Amino acid sequence: MSKPVANTAVSVLVFFLICLRITSEADAVAAPMEETEREALYLAIQGFVGSHWDGRNLYPDPCGWTPIQGVSCDVFEGLWYVVVVNIGPVLDNSLECSQEAAFSPQLFELKRLRSLSFFRCFTSVNQTTTLSQDWRKLSGSLETLEFRSNDGLTGAIPVDLALLSNLQSLVLVENSLTGELPQELGNLVRLKRMSLAGNRLSGQLPASLGNNLAELLILDLSGNSLSGSLPCSIGGMSSLLKLDLSNNHLNGDIPSELGKLKNLTLLDLRNNSLSGVTPSLGDMASLRYMLLSDNPLGGNLMQLGLRNLRSLTTLDLSNTGFVGGIPEYITDSRRLRFIALDNNNLTGSVPKKFQELSGLTALYLNDNNLTGELEFSDEFYRRMGSRFAAWNNPNLCCRFESSGRVLPGVQRCEN
Ligand SMILES: *[C@@H]1O[C@H](CO)[C@@H](O)[C@H](O)[C@H]1NC(C)=O
Numbered sequence: 001m002s003k004p005v006a007n008t009a010v011s012v013l014v015f016f017l018i019c020l021r022i023t024s025e026a027d028a029v030a031a032p033m034e035e036t037e038r039e040a041l042y043l044a045i046q047g048f049v050g051s052h053w054d055g056r057n058l059y060p061d062p063c064g065w066t067p068i069q070g071v072s073c074d075v076f077e078g079l080w081y082v083v084v085v086n087i088g089p090v091l092d093n094s095l096e097c098s099q100e101a102a103f104s105p106q107l108f109e110l111k112r113l114r115s116l117s118f119f120r121c122f123t124s125v126n127q128t129t130t131l132s133q134d135w136r137k138l139s140g141s142l143e144t145l146e147f148r149s150n151d152g153l154t155g156a157i158p159v160d161l162a163l164l165s166n167l168q169s170l171v172l173v174e175n176s177l178t179g180e181l182p183q184e185l186g187n188l189v190r191l192k193r194m195s196l197a198g199n200r201l202s203g204q205l206p207a208s209l210g211n212n213l214a215e216l217l218i219l220d221l222s223g224n225s226l227s228g229s230l231p232c233s234i235g236g237m238s239s240l241l242k243l244d245l246s247n248n249h250l251n252g253d254i255p256s257e258l259g260k261l262k263n264l265t266l267l268d269l270r271n272n273s274l275s276g277v278t279p280s281l282g283d284m285a286s287l288r289y290m291l292l293s294d295n296p297l298g299g300n301l302m303q304l305g306l307r308n309l310r311s312l313t314t315l316d317l318s319n320t321g322f323v324g325g326i327p328e329y330i331t332d333s334r335r336l337r338f339i340a341l342d343n344n345n346l347t348g349s350v351p352k353k354f355q356e357l358s359g360l361t362a363l364y365l366n367d368n369n370l371t372g373e374l375e376f377s378d379e380f381y382r383r384m385g386s387r388f389a390a391w392n393n394p395n396l397c398c399r400f401e402s403s404g405r406v407l408p409g410v411q412r413c414e415n
């Protein structure tokens with residue numbers, strides 16, 4: 001008995017759906033766009049994802065009712081233009097590159113392109129791609145350029161990249177780039193972020209960067225093969241918040257001009273061949289992370305200017321060839337949470353005041369020549385657990401408190 005009713009209900013529903021579809025297609029007026037702009041977009045994407053990608057049919061209105069994942073548009077004087085292109089497997093439905101991914105010349109015809117990024121796109125080590133492209137054409141518009149994790153992106157950073165005078169973010173991270181940093185990169189005076197980490201870049205850090213990039217907030221050149229000394233001009237990057245030059249082959253003295261970086265919060269120079277520290281490091285009043293481990297710095301901890309670094313939370317001076325005593329005033333930096341002084345030639349006693357740092361969670365003093373008695377409370381050792389180390393200090397000793405706790409590699413004080 002209920003069957004006809006159900007049939008009627010289904011028919012009504014189907015009719016309704018058909019109407020809905022007809023009206024929505026009729027209402028959908030394509031976003032006004034120059035035909036050349038739309039064609040350039042299809043051909044540009046095809047270059048990366050392969051010629052089988054049928055953008056014209058799948059996405060007839062790319063800035064309107066058939067948006068393409070990773071592509072954004074904006075209106076200029078009544079017409080739609082492509083302003084963002086992101087290629088690579090970020091989301092499930094992202095555009096993914098083919099093994100033969102390549103730049104098509106049409107990419108550089110997208111007149112209003114502000115942001116271009118590639119993630120795991122040029123991955124084939126057999127068919128590599130370089131950055132020598134027609135950047136001049138995007139010089140008036142491009143603000144962000146990113147290439148991340150593209151093993152097949154090889155060759156040098158071309159001088160022509162420096163023509164992108166509106167660039168604010170240049171991120172070329174974990175590719176296979178080689179060669180030296182062109183000094184022309186100093187022309188990119190609007191840059192806020194330059195991150196070239198994890199390539200095989202070599203040569204020196206050009207002085208032009210420090211002389212011109214006064215708006216730079218982040219400079220990350222870690223994990224390359226840069227050599228030579230740090231230019232004094234580095235003090236000119238007065239806005240800098242983060243400076244990461246770790247894991248390179250930099251040598252020479254740390255220039256006193258670094259002290260001019262008053263807003264710097266992170267200084268990471270780990271694993272280089274730098275020597276010689278300067279008390280002016282103490283002028284970096286905002287510094288929270290001072291990471292200098294694995295460098296033959298030498299000298300005395302007193303020469304580090306630590307007395308003034310009251311915002312410091314992390315101090316890594318492991319394996320830096322420091323000699324002399326541990327100044328008690330280190331503990332005046334009340335926010336310290338991590339202190340590594342291990343693998344040096346430090347002498348003298350261990351300041352008891354370390355235990356007054358309420359946030360301290362790691363203290364490494366092992367492999368030095370510290371002497372005398374460790375005077376920390378049992379509670380302190382309990383709090384630190386295995387993140388306290390003092391072994392390989394032949395003349396250091398401790399007393400065992402009620403718990404009978406044993407500190408690995410530290411002998412018991414006699415009497
Ligand atoms: C590169 O080429 C070699 C020889 O032609 C081939 O065996 C290999 O599978 C290729 N590798 C990739 C990642 O395409």
Ligand SMILES: *[C@@H]1O[C@H](CO)[C@@H](O)[C@H](O)[C@H]1NC(C)=O
Nearest residue numbers: 214215237238239240262263
């Ligand atoms: C440093 O930071 C302060 C506070 O955020 C800011 O007012 C100042 O302009 C910055 N200095 C430079 C040189 O960027």
Ligand SMILES: *[C@@H]1O[C@H](CO)[C@@H](O)[C@H](O)[C@H]1NC(C)=O
Nearest residue numbers: 223224225246247248249271
């Ligand atoms: C130190 O840097 C070099 C590159 O200069 C790298 O090969 C090495 O793995 C780094 N060592 C550590 C401990 O990170």
Ligand SMILES: *[C@@H]1O[C@H](CO)[C@@H](O)[C@H](O)[C@H]1NC(C)=O
Nearest residue numbers: 319320321322343344345367
């Ligand atoms: C400590 O000094 C001794 C003697 O001067 C030297 O042989 C040793 O290499 C130094 N150790 C470290 C870690 O610098």
Ligand SMILES: *[C@@H]1O[C@H](CO)[C@@H](O)[C@H](O)[C@H]1NC(C)=O
Nearest residue numbers: 345347348368369370371395
């Ligand atoms: C440790 O210091 C003592 C003197 O306090 C000195 O005799 C000894 O050579 C030093 N050891 C090392 C490895 O520097």
